[in-house]
Amino acid sequence: MSLFWRIFGLNAVVLGTATALLLWAPVTVSVPVLLTEAVILVGGLVVMLVANAALLRWGLAPLDRLTKLMTTVDLLRPGQRLSAHGGGEIAELIRTFNAMLERLEQERATSSARVLLAQEAERRRIAQELHDEVGQSMTAILLSLKRAADQAGEPLRGDLHQVQEITRESLDEVRRLVRRLRPGVLDDLGLVSALTSLTHDFAAHTGLQVTRRFDTELPALTTEMELVFYRVAQESLTNVARHADAEGVIVALHRTGNSVVLSVTDDGCGIKAACEGAGIRGMRERALFIGARLDVTPAPRTGTQVRLTASLPRKP
Structure with a gap:
């Protein structure tokens, strides 16, 4: 049943019930309207509105669930779906939305794979350059500082040893960075x-x-x-x-x-x-x-x- 006919049917049931009560109930309306008659009419109207609201809530509940999922769906948490039973526009809409989520999750996974592979390739390249260029240059600096410290006198020798330690710590930090970038x-x-x-x-x-x-x-x-x-x-x-x-x-x-x-x-x-x-x-x-x-x-x-x-x- 389509959404139009579902809503039309729900309202027809409510209005038909109200008409049947007016036709077969022994209640009449006086002119002017008496207090008891007004109470009965207002009570009947309230009952009719409540029944109509409850039926519409039941009929449109799948749309509420679909709206909630649309606002909370996260493509990094795949597998979120709504169950769709039977025919009609609502069931078809839910199935279409589930199919769209499936495509989006697949596209997200594919694009994420490309990004992560490119990221790892860039990490590997940077780590290689740090190891080959910066690491070797700092090693050469350490050797030069050692030769200079061996030939220098005090207090220059102490200063050169201090520079050696700073350079060695920097070299160790570069090596740690290389291990973090590409273990x-x-x-x-x-x-x-x-x-x-x-x-x-x-x-x-x-x-x-x-x-x-x-x-x-x-x-x-x-x-x-x-x-x-x-x-x-x-x-x-x-x-x-x-x-x-x-x-x-x-x-x-x-x-x-x-x-x-x-x-x-x-x-x-x-x-x-x-x-x-x-x-x-x-x-x-x-x-x-x-x-x-x-x-x-x-x-x-x-x-x-x-x-x-x-x-x-x-x-x-």
């Missing part, structure tokens, strides 16, 4: 070793207690999946250091059924669901890239838990 251990030794190195550096620089819980035997993952897991763990630890005001964090990686789950749980002040910033949105983009699900929820006791769940790749 070579991820390519060479795999995800578990890369996460171990990441958490070790994080604990050393922040002073937080890091507990690692990694399964010893994990299934083989694609290069894209390993990179997404690493980047999500990296961003989660960065958020812990910046915002959580925590004392410790647990990083876990394990297999659950046909999925691999990464969780980063801190004991800090927690996060509100409405406070998702660019970092969490970026993690959702990466999760979408590999078809994974990202959940940011309060931890079981206190703090925040970031949980990334990805299905294992199908064997050919």
Whole structure:
């Protein structure tokens, strides 16, 4: 039944019922109208309006649900759909909207994949240039400073040694930047070793207690999946250091059924669901890239838990 005929039918039922009551009820209207007759007429009008409003609310309820979904839908949280039963304009509208969401989610996933791949390629290029150009230049400066310090007398030698230490610290910082931009251990030794190195550096620089819980035997993952897991763990630890005001964090990686789950749980002040910033949105983009699900929820006791769940790749 179309929307027009549905609304027309609902009003016809209400008006027909009112007409039948007027025809067969023993109530008459005097001139002038008596108080009891006015009360009966006004009461009947109120009942008729309430019944009409209730029926229209029932008939238009699918449109209300559709409007609510339109205003709250988030393409970074795929799978939000409305059920459409039967025929008519409303059901067809809901099916069309669901199909549009499907296309938008696919296009978003494709565009996000292109952006993330380009971003990783740019990270790799910058890391390579930092390693080859800046790193080698600073190494040459250190060697020159050492030769100059060995040949210089006091107090110039002490000043040169101080410059050496500053240059060495700068070189170490460049190397840390290179590892953050493109973790070579991820390519060479795999995800578990890369996460171990990441958490070790994080604990050393922040002073937080890091507990690692990694399964010893994990299934083989694609290069894209390993990179997404690493980047999500990296961003989660960065958020812990910046915002959580925590004392410790647990990083876990394990297999659950046909999925691999990464969780980063801190004991800090927690996060509100409405406070998702660019970092969490970026993690959702990466999760979408590999078809994974990202959940940011309060931890079981206190703090925040970031949980990334990805299905294992199908064997050919």
